[in-house]
Amino acid sequence: MSTRHFLEIDDVTPLELARILALSQSEVGRPLAGLGVAIVLALPSSRTRNSTEMATFDLGGHPITLSGSELGIDSRETAEDIARTLAQYHRILSARVPDHAVLERMASAIDRQGFDVPVVNLLSDAGHPVQALADLLTLADCIAAGDVAGLRGRSIAWIGDANNVARSLALAAVGVGMAVRVASPTGYSFSALDVERVAAYADAAGLEGSMTVLGSPAEAVEGAGAICTDVWVSMGQEAERALRVDAFAPFQVDERLLGAAGPNAALLHCLPAHRGEEVTDGALEGPQSRVWQQAAHRRTAMRGLFAWLVEEAS
Secondary structure, eight states: OOOOOBSSGGGSOHHHHHHHHHHHTSOOOOTTTTOEEEEEESSOOSHHHHHHHHHHHHTTOEEEEEEHHHHOBTTTBOHHHHHHHHTTTOSEEEEEOSOHHHHHHHHHHHHHHTOOOOEEEEEOSSOOHHHHHHHHHHHHHHHSTTOGGGGTTOEEEEESOOOHHHHHHHHHHHHTTOEEEEEOOTTSSOOHHHHHHHHHHHHHHTSOOEEEEESOHHHHHTTOSEEEEOOSSOTTOGGGHHHHHHHHGGGOBOHHHHHHHOTTOEEEEOSOOOBTTTBOHHHHHSTTBOHHHHHHHHHHHHHHHHHHHHHHHO
8 A cells, every 4th residue: 555645635635524524523532642743844934833743742753843943954955865864763654844845755755765754744835734624623623513514514714815825725615515605816716726625525525526616705605604814925925015004905805794604604724824814803702703713723633633644555
């Protein structure tokens, strides 16, 4: 059996996605007892480091966190050599990197060496799949009484940049049968390839999930069970700040937009938030906000994912 890496949601089948979420909601024991998990952080983190370390501890494992400056990826040592070295000590190699190709190179190097050590994407410029797992668990709590299967047929709205976080969430949501409505400014929406990729995963799930790309936030949030957003200017986009702030100004999530979705609609934001830009302080601190529950589920999701990776190898 080949090693199962987790670089994006569609690296697993919809049935496997359901299994990961089920494990996240279950007592899974200590499948990492006596084993190490490498946590490579080439980008700053708060929720990622804490959730991954604590999930490893929950499963009986020993987390080792390494910064980008310690490793010197592709300056001090190649990504391939780092991956093969860490595979000597750890059961799982997880990494948060700016360039998705680095994760692919790490996984390929481990595969060529024949090591059974999965690589997990903790965030890259292409996707944030562990965040998407946490988002589904939060959505299940908020709009389906904790039942992931109950998300089928429900709708969510993504307002703002169709970025790496949005891409992973769209894949995960259609994988459990949800309808995703994405409202982004012109030039900042999903590419045709992204739309095809999400549609293909929805077809694989066979649960009638779908994604619709729109230009109007008001249209996107109508009847939605949750409104999701993220920062307008991500790491590495600082030079585009003025242009982006101007383009995204009509896509701010505020109390008015939440009200248009209805009083029971949840607000999700993966954090950190730029209050007064993509979301107002009133919305983030208001009764519909579920961002802290969402942050807590990063740990829950990591437990389920790591348990599944060990289960797959057994």
